[in-house]
Amino acid sequence: xxxxxxxxWLKSGFFALLGRSSNTLFAFxxxxxxxxxLDPSELGVWSLYVSVxxxxxLWKSGFVGNPLIRFAxxxxxxxxxxxxxxxxxxxxxxxxxxxxxxxxxxxxxxxxWESQALIELFYVYxxxxxxxxxxxxxxxxxxxxxxxxxxxxxxxxxQLCFFxxxxxxxxxxxxxxxxxxxxxxxxxxxxxxxxxxxxxxEFNKVSTFWSKDMIFKLLNFGKFTFGTNLGSTILxxxxxxxxxxxxxxxxxGIYNPALRLSNLFELPTAxxxxxxxxxxVQRIKSEGASAAKYLYEKSMGLIMAVIIPVVLVTIIxxxxxxxxIAGSEYVETIDILRITMLYGxxxxxxxxVGITLDALGKPKVTFLFVIRNAxxxxxxxxxxxxxxxxxxxxxxxLTTFIFVLIYNQIYxxxxxxxxxxxVFEYMFEFYVLGFNTAKSVLSGKQKT
Numbered sequence: 384x385x386x387x388x389x390x391x392w393l394k395s396g397f398f399a400l401l402g403r404s405s406n407t408l409f410a411f412x413x414x415x416x417x418x419x420x421l422d423p424s425e426l427g428v429w430s431l432y433v434s435v436x437x438x439x440x441l442w443k444s445g446f447v448g449n450p451l452i453r454f455a456x457x458x459x460x461x462x463x464x465x466x467x468x469x470x471x472x473x474x475x476x477x478x479x480x481x482x483x484x485x486x487x488x489x490x491x492x493x494x495x496w497e498s499q500a501l502i503e504l505f506y507v508y509x510x511x512x513x514x515x516x517x518x519x520x521x522x523x524x525x526x527x528x529x530x531x532x533x534x535x536x537x538x539x540x541x542q543l544c545f546f547x548x549x550x551x552x553x554x555x556x557x558x559x560x561x562x563x564x565x566x567x568x569x570x571x572x573x574x575x576x577x578x579x580x581x582x583x584x585e586f587n588k589v590s591t592f593w594s595k596d597m598i599f600k601l602l603n604f605g606k607f608t609f610g611t612n613l614g615s616t617i618l619x620x621x622x623x624x625x626x627x628x629x630x631x632x633x634x635x636g637i638y639n640p641a642l643r644l645s646n647l648f649e650l651p652t653a654x655x656x657x658x659x660x661x662x663x664v665q666r667i668k669s670e671g672a673s674a675a676k677y678l679y680e681k682s683m684g685l686i687m688a689v690i691i692p693v694v695l696v697t698i699i700x701x702x703x704x705x706x707x708i709a710g711s712e713y714v715e716t717i718d719i720l721r722i723t724m725l726y727g728x729x730x731x732x733x734x735x736v737g738i739t740l741d742a743l744g745k746p747k748v749t750f751l752f753v754i755r756n757a758x759x760x761x762x763x764x765x766x767x768x769x770x771x772x773x774x775x776x777x778x779x780x781l782t783t784f785i786f787v788l789i790y791n792q793i794y795x796x797x798x799x800x801x802x803x804x805x806v807f808e809y810m811f812e813f814y815v816l817g818f819n820t821a822k823s824v825l826s827g828k829q830k831t
Contacts, residue, residue, distance in 0.1 A: 409546045440515070443478065451524070453604060464589065525586065684807070684809025701720045719773065
């Protein structure tokens with residue numbers, strides 16, 4: 384049994400990390416090309432477009448993905464078929480609603496952010512959304528059945544299509560438009576859907592077994608995870624959205640490199656949470672809430688062990704990093720980067736609290752927490768940007784994260800007895816383990 388558990392974490396963790404790493408790598412290289420070939424205003428428009436698309440996909444993940452994983456994991460037979468059939472119906476319905484909402488809001492957003500180009504970009508994404516119905520369905524099915532291989536290849540295909548177009552344009556000095564960038568993304572969605580189907584079709588036991596009760600059950604759970612994702616998206620994007628509204632799209636472009644770099648270091652957190660959520664649900668069902676305390680402290684210890692050195696180095700060499708990556712045109716981004724890098728020390732705690740509450744069957748609490756956080760960040764950003772300009776957005780978000788960290792840790796400690804000091808004890812244990820391992824390897828080489 385122990386070997387099976389170890390095999391799950393090794394295999395799942397490998398493909399989840401590989402998938403996240405490849406996506407992050409391609410996205411970052413693509414960003415390097417974008418920042419060299421677009422002016423700050425165009426980069427700002429593209430960043431706003433991508434943030435809206437990401438919000439829509441998180442919307443679907445909350446309403447469809449988390450409920451499917453929560454209820455289908457461990458089920459078999461007719462019950463399993465009923466869950467996934469109902470989920471597919473819900474997935475399709477949500478996607479149609481998203482398309483209609485985006486169609487209605489596209490002209491309004493183009494006025495708010497003063498960019499007519501956004502309208503045609505959003506229209507391209509509407510077409511992509513039709514393919515993403517099946518892509519997301521088959522990806523969620525694989526996660527519910529504890530496999531991440533297909534998700535890796537599917538997401539890689541999506542990234543490669545966009546990256547391939549961008550890299551070829553850069554190498555051959557082709558002056559692409561933002562519309563063409565969106566088309567290449569849409570092509571990636573088609574390829575991703577086909578690959579997700581190939582890997583996920585064995586789990587797709589869709590049949591006539593569905594019911595309104597099951598759809599409402601999924602919706603009832605999903606409404607809170609949707610609200611959580613909604614609040615998380617607002618929390619992470621309100622600074623860029625308000626910069627675009629209060630200042631300009633060029634301000635968003637200047638702010639974007641700091642966000643991109645700080646987002647790189649969320650990779651360990653995102654990987655661990657995607658692997659641990661299905662298993663966390665399973666262990667809580669079999670062992671009770673005590674399993675959540677150990678997994679929380681241990682996983683956060685590992686994440687902190689990886690992130691802290693990287694954050695410190697980036698803060699020290701922020702000027703050199705920005706000048707090399709973005710150029711002197713983005714010198715204003717240097718101090719912003721130093722602030723946004725501090726996010727990486729706080730976000731993992733807040734995210735781990737969220738998935739722990741979801742696994743414990745408390746999505747409503749997570750929802751209320753995140754909505755609270757989003758409202759605080761919205762108010763702080765409005766005033767900080769008014770008085771401090773672009774850097775005010777970063778300071779407002781950091782202030783919000785600090786407040787949330789303090790409150791969340793008090794709450795999770797009272798709920799399941801999590802001790803934040805244990806997190807750092809585990810962190811030092813990982814350092815000692817790494818040091819001893821390296822020492823053993825070096826000693827072995829010296830003896831030979």
